[in-house]
Structures are given as C-alpha cells and as structure tokens.
Amino acid sequence: MIEKPEIPEAASGHAIAQQSRRDFLAFAAGILATAAGAWWLLPDKTKARLLPGAARDRLDTLAARVGLSGRNRELFLDRALTFDDDVAEALFSQDRRVRTYARSETTPLKPNYHGQAPLPESLAGWTLTLDGLASGRTERLDASALARFPKREQVTRLVCVEGWSAVAWWGGIAFADLLRAFPPAPGARWAALRSQISRDPAGRPEPYFVSIDLPTAHHAQTLLATELSGRPLPLAHGAPLRLVAPVKLGLKNIKAITHIAYQAQEPADYWNLRGYSKYDGL
Amino acid sequence: MAPKSPRPDRTVLIVRKHHWLVRWTHWLNVPLLFGLIATGLAIYWAAPVFKHAPDPVTGSRDYLADLGFAIARLTGDPSGGRWVYEHFGLGTGQLAGALRLHWLLAYFFMLNGVLYAIGLMKGGGWRALVPRPSDGAEALRMIRYYLGVIPHAISRKPWPHPVVRSKYNALQRGAYFTMPLVGALVVLSGWAMHKPSQLGWLERLFVSYDGARIVHFACMLVLGSFVVPHVILVVADGFDTFRSMLTGWSTRLKSDDREGA
Numbered sequence: 195m196i197e198k199p200e201i202p203e204a205a206s207g208h209a210i211a212q213q214s215r216r217d218f219l220a221f222a223a224g225i226l227a228t229a230a231g232a233w234w235l236l237p238d239k240t241k242a243r244l245l246p247g248a249a250r251d252r253l254d255t256l257a258a259r260v261g262l263s264g265r266n267r268e269l270f271l272d273r274a275l276t277f278d279d280d281v282a283e284a285l286f287s288q289d290r291r292v293r294t295y296a297r298s299e300t301t302p303l304k305p306n307y308h309g310q311a312p313l314p315e316s317l318a319g320w321t322l323t324l325d326g327l328a329s330g331r332t333e334r335l336d337a338s339a340l341a342r343f344p345k346r347e348q349v350t351r352l353v354c355v356e357g358w359s360a361v362a363w364w365g366g367i368a369f370a371d372l373l374r375a376f377p378p379a380p381g382a383r384w385a386a387l388r389s390q391i392s393r394d395p396a397g398r399p400e401p402y403f404v405s406i407d408l409p410t411a412h413h414a415q416t417l418l419a420t421e422l423s424g425r426p427l428p429l430a431h432g433a434p435l436r437l438v439a440p441v442k443l444g445l446k447n448i449k450a451i452t453h454i455a456y457q458a459q460e461p462a463d464y465w466n467l468r469g470y471s472k473y474d475g476l
Numbered sequence: 477m478a479p480k481s482p483r484p485d486r487t488v489l490i491v492r493k494h495h496w497l498v499r500w501t502h503w504l505n506v507p508l509l510f511g512l513i514a515t516g517l518a519i520y521w522a523a524p525v526f527k528h529a530p531d532p533v534t535g536s537r538d539y540l541a542d543l544g545f546a547i548a549r550l551t552g553d554p555s556g557g558r559w560v561y562e563h564f565g566l567g568t569g570q571l572a573g574a575l576r577l578h579w580l581l582a583y584f585f586m587l588n589g590v591l592y593a594i595g596l597m598k599g600g601g602w603r604a605l606v607p608r609p610s611d612g613a614e615a616l617r618m619i620r621y622y623l624g625v626i627p628h629a630i631s632r633k634p635w636p637h638p639v640v641r642s643k644y645n646a647l648q649r650g651a652y653f654t655m656p657l658v659g660a661l662v663v664l665s666g667w668a669m670h671k672p673s674q675l676g677w678l679e680r681l682f683v684s685y686d687g688a689r690i691v692h693f694a695c696m697l698v699l700g701s702f703v704v705p706h707v708i709l710v711v712a713d714g715f716d717t718f719r720s721m722l723t724g725w726s727t728r729l730k731s732d733d734r735e736g737a
Contacts, residue, residue, distance in 0.1 A: 197603045197642050202489040202729050210490060210725065217723045221503070228507045235511075235580075237573040240566045274580035285674040292673040293680070351685060353672060356571065357523035359685045441673045469572030476673040 234262040235271070275471045282475030288409055292440045292476075295349040295361045300423065303352065303360040305430035308402055308464060309394035312429060312450050316391040320434055326456035328377045337420075337434060343367035343375070346417055350440040352447060353476055355465075364438045365421030369411045372418060378408070378456030385411050386461035387437060388453040404448045405461040405472065406439065415440055418451070443474040490725040493643075495599025499721055501592035508588060509703075511581045513696055517565025518574035525689045582666060589659055604643035605653045614638075614646035655702060662695035 233241070234257055241250055257263070305311070322340065324333040346368050353359040378385075385406045394400035410416060417438040420427055427433040432449025439447055445465050455461075466472040494502070517540075524538035531537075534545050536557050544559030553559055561568050566577075596602040617638045628635035638645070644652060664678060668688035672679040682688035710717050720726040 196606050196608075198600070199641075200491045200643065200729070202491050204487050205490050205725075207486045207488045210488065210723070214719065214723050221722050224503065232507060232511070235577060237566060237570050237577075239570055239573075243562065243567060271576045271580065274583070275576050277583070278579045282671065282674075285671055287674065290674060290676075293676050351672070353685065354523065355575070357519060357525070357669075357689065359672075465572075469576065471575070476671055 230257065230262065233257060234267055238264070279471050279473035279475070282473050286409065286441065286475050288413060292350055292415055295351070297349055297363050299361050300349060300363050301360045303362045303431070304358065306354065306444070307392060307449065309392065309400055310397050312391040312393060314429060317434060320452070322435060322451060323453045324376050325453070326379050326382055328379050330379070333376055340367060340418070340420065340435070343371050348415060348417065350415060350438070352440065352444045354444040355470060363423050364417055364419045365424065366417040366419035366435070366438065368414070369416040369418055370414065373411060381458045382456035383408055384457050384460050386455045386457060387448045387451055388455075389448055389450040390452040391450050402448060403462060403464050404446045405463045406437070406442070406446065407473070410439055410441055413439070413441055441476055443476060445470070446474050488727060489729060490727055491729060492724060493720040493726050494724050495595040495601055496724060497591050497595025498599060498601055499724055501588045501595060502721055504588050508581055508585045509699055512578065512585060513700060514565050515574040515578040515581065516696060517561055518567060518570055519578060520693070521561045521565065521568050522571045525686055525693065586663055589656070589663065592656070605649060607649060607653055611646040611649065615650060618645050618647045651702065651706070655699070658695050658698050662692060662699065665692040665695065
C-alpha cells in the first residue's frame with residue numbers, strides 16, 4: 195500500500211498550543227492582508243457598485259495612506275501586463291506557422307471597428323505612405339503599385355481580445371515582400387501602422403494606430419490583405435488594405451491602413467492607451 | 477466525538493496532517509480562485525461562448541444573461557441580464573481591467589499550484605490521494621452513509637460512520653485527487669486560449685479555440701462547485717479538521733475512527 199499508516203507522536207501541549215496560536219494569528223493577518231489587497235486591486239467601477247457613497251472614499255484614502263493608492267495599482271497591474279507581454283514575446287518563433295484551414299471551414303467574421311468604418315469617399319485617391327525607410331525617402335503607393343507584388347492567400351483564425359474568433363480566407367501581399375521592396379532604415383525595430391481615415395463610434399474622424407514589432411511583420415503569415423473570401427475587401431472589413439497577422443490579437447489587425455512608419459522606438463498603440471496589453475502575441 | 481484541545485500542561489498525541497506548503501497554498505487558492513472567477517466572468521461577458529438566438533422579450537443572446545434575468549425577476553433586482561456578471565463577476569463593460577487582473581492572478585495561481593505539488597511531494601501527502609482498487613465499493617458505502625445521516629438524526633437512531641483506516645475516505649480521495657487535475661486542465665485550457673498561435677498543439681488538444689473556452693468554463697464550474705460541499709463537510713466534521721489545515725497537526729487519532737470533510 196502506498197499510503198503509510200499515521201504514526202501518532204507525543205508533543206508538548208504547551209508548544210503546540212503556542213504554535214496553534216501563532217498560526218491562527220498569521221491566518222487572521224493573512225485574511226486582512228488579502229482583503230486590503232483585493233480592495234486595492236478592484237477596478238473603481240466595481241468598487242463603486244460594491245460600496246457606494248462616502249465609505250468608499252474613506253477606505254480608498256486609508257488604503258492610499260499605506261501605499262495602496264490607485265496610481266500604484268495602475269503601475270503594478272501595468273507591470274503584470276508587461277510581464278505577460280514578455281512571456282508572449284519569448285514564446286514567439288519566426289519560423290512557427292499558425293494553423294491553417296480549408297476554405298470550406300470559414301466562419302462568419304464580425305466587422306469590429308473601434309468605431310465606424312471609413313466613408314466610401316475617403317477611399318478616393320487612397321495611397322499607402324511609407325516612412326522610416328533605408329532610402330530616406332517617403333514613398334506613396336497606390337493600389338496598382340501594390341498589385342504588382344505576388345499575391346498570397348491563406349485561411350487563418352482571427353482571435354478577438356473579447357474572446358470570439360473566426361476563420362477567414364484572406365488574400366493580399368506578404369508584409370515581408372513589402373519590407374524587402376522598401377527596406378526599413380537600419381535600427382528600426384517597429385512598424386507603426388495607422389489608419390487616417392477611420393472614424394470613432396459617433397462617426398467623427400479618429401485615426402486608429404497599432405504597433406507591430408518587425409519580427410511579426412516579417413512572419414510568413416503576416417499579410418497586408420486586399421481580399422476577403424476571394425473578393426475585394428468590403429469597407430466593413432478594412433478596404434482597401436488591412437493587416438492580417440494571425441500571430442496577434444484581432445485588435446492589432448488594423449483596417450484601412452494609410453500609413454506605415456518604421457522606427458526604433460516602440461510606437462503608441464490605440465488599445466494599449468486604453469488599458470489593454472501592448473505586444474498582444476497569440 | 478468532540479475535538480480535544482491540547483492542554484498546555486501536558487503531553488498530547490498528535491498526527492502530522494499537512495505540509496506547510498500544502499496548507500499555505502490551500503488557503504491562497506481561495507482568494508485566487510475567487511478573483512479568477514470574478515475577472516473571468518467579466519471577460520466572458522464580452523463574448524459569451526454559450527449563446528442562442530436573441531430572446532424576443534429580453535434581447536438576451538447568452539445563457540448566463542438568461543439566468544441573470546430569471547434571478548433578477550425573482551428578486552426584483554434592477555440589474556436584469558447583468559445579474560450573474562455583477563454578483564459573481566467584476567461586472568460588465570470592463571474587459572481591459574478584467575484581463576489585466578486575470579493574467580496577474582493566473583500567474584500566481586500557476587505558481588501556487590507548483591508550490592502545492594512540491595508540498596505534496598515533500599510532506600508525502602500525495603500518498604493519501606492516490607486512488608486504490610477498493611475506492612469504488614468504499615465510495616458507495618460513504619454515499620449510503622451520507623444519505624442516511626439526516627433520516628437517522630430525525631428518527632434518533634444510531635448511524636455509525638463507516639470505518640476508514642486511510643487518511644481520507646474514498647469520496648474525499650476522489651475529490652482531492654481530481655481537484656489538482658482540474659486545476660491543471662484549467663491552466664492548460666487557459667494557455668490554449670491565450671496563445672493559440674504559438675501553442676497551436678495545445679489548442680488542438682481541446683479540438684478548437686472554442687473547445688478550450690468550453691473546457692475552461694467547465695473547469696471553473698467544477699472548481700467553484702467543489703467549494704460548497706467541501707466547506708459544509710469541514711464544518712460538519714468539526715474544528716480539529718479546520719485547525720489541521722492551519723497548524724498541520726490533528727489531535728484526532730485514527731483509532732477514533734471518524735472522518736469527514
């Protein structure tokens with residue numbers, strides 16, 4: 195039998211009573227510390243619901259006095275988020291391919307914009323502006339210039355940070371091909387992708403922008419897509435050009451791209467400024 | 477039998493029950509799981525996996541919101557479809573905050589699990605958790621015993637606890653053996669969702685992305701529902717059992733022949 199019989203041992207009643215007292219005190223201290231820590235970490239919106247009124251402010255002030263302030267909470271949680279991003283970056287491998295599917299396996303794809311899709315008028319005279327190139331020049335490519343690149347197709351899964359995902363059949367050019375044709379300046383480590391024509395939920399112009407690390411841009415399955423399901427991209431899905439990077443969360447797969455700039459410093463990222471992670475590697 | 481509290485002036489017989497790492501990680505699981513479920517539900521709310529066609533009356537598209545509407549209607553609560561998300565979760569509309577907390581707690585939960593496993597090894601506690609051939613028959617005996625407790629208490633007839641010579645009875649062993657496995661499964665399905673591209677093999681293990689989501693949700697239900705009978709049985713079993721998870725020792729010797737929790 196694996197389990198050994200319990201062997202009673204003789205102990206000094208005084209000693210174990212003392213140990214018991216110490217353990218119970220530590221337990222009580224642990225409960226208090228956990229409660230304080232939980233209160234500290236809870237989002238303000240949740241706290242407002244749990245404890246409406248002045249009691250919440252008093253508790254927050256008390257917590258801030260021992261260093262558990264809202265500012266410190268943000269710093270702490272940001273560090274946890276950065277740690278998770280570092281884990282994602284360590285897991286990334288340039289040579290690893292993501293799972294591909296048959297064209298018959300595609301599923302409905304939600305056209306999530308951060309706001310509304312661009313107006314059809316804004317596509318007139320559309321060009322893709324490239325900056326931060328080795329040539330030192332600013333390049334402007336129109337649709338016909340992009341059409342000269344070899345066309346790639348793939349059926350991959352797009353995973354949204356919200357938790358839904360969809361399998362879609364994409365067509366377009368490999369980001370790596372664009373990088374080869376217009377190499378970034380030496381020292382560049384990031385691509386800042388921007389849509390100048392996208393709109394906020396109320397329909398007002400609001401640029402959308404994401405940061406993409408160059409290893410991801412060079413990945414063989416990272417496309418600058420112009421087609422969905424064998425047809426030109428509809429406005430709702432990012433016409434005329436969108437990023438398809440299946441190694442990144444959907445929110446990095448920027449639609450209606452107008453600008454790409456290569457740079458040494460990590461660019462700002464729309465959703466990162468709103469509390470989401472930054473690297474977003476899947 | 478009432479638990480014996482050691483008198484300070486004499487020698488008492490004790491048995492060592494739980495390694496200190498097992499005890500610490502056991503208690504840490506409580507706030508960690510609580511936080512993981514609360515943040516997990518806030519994440520789940522953003523895109524439920526258990527969905528149906530929109531309800532013509534409530535407009536609800538997911539079963540947790542349906543449950544919320546049902547409870548809110550019974551209790552007259554104004555939160556409606558948000559009831560479950562607000563009472564068991566952080567609430568609705570805070571995906572970014574919930575994700576940050578969920579990752580933080582998830583890393584601590586994984587670390588906690590590793591420390592728990594080390595504690596089980598170092599203290600030899602794992603030996604008491606290993607299933608054995610007699611478990612089926614003993615489990616049936618225990619179920620029969622538990623079903624009879626209340627009727628016999630009402631009719632004031634004696635209803636002796638089955639004799640258990642091992643540290644745990646078969647039902648406890650089954651539960652305590654399963655929980656770490658469910659814990660491992662919840663971590664694996666979590667990684668399958670978190671890194672489906674780099675850990676594609678893991679995603680395939682759960683068939684698909686949604687497969688991992690469903691397993692993750694089911695594990696949450698199992699872990700959450702384990703707590704209820706666990707706490708009831710510890711309370712029923714008495715102070716000594718609770719204390720042994722704090723101090724590590726028990727004054728209840730096997731010759732006393734009672735088991736629970």
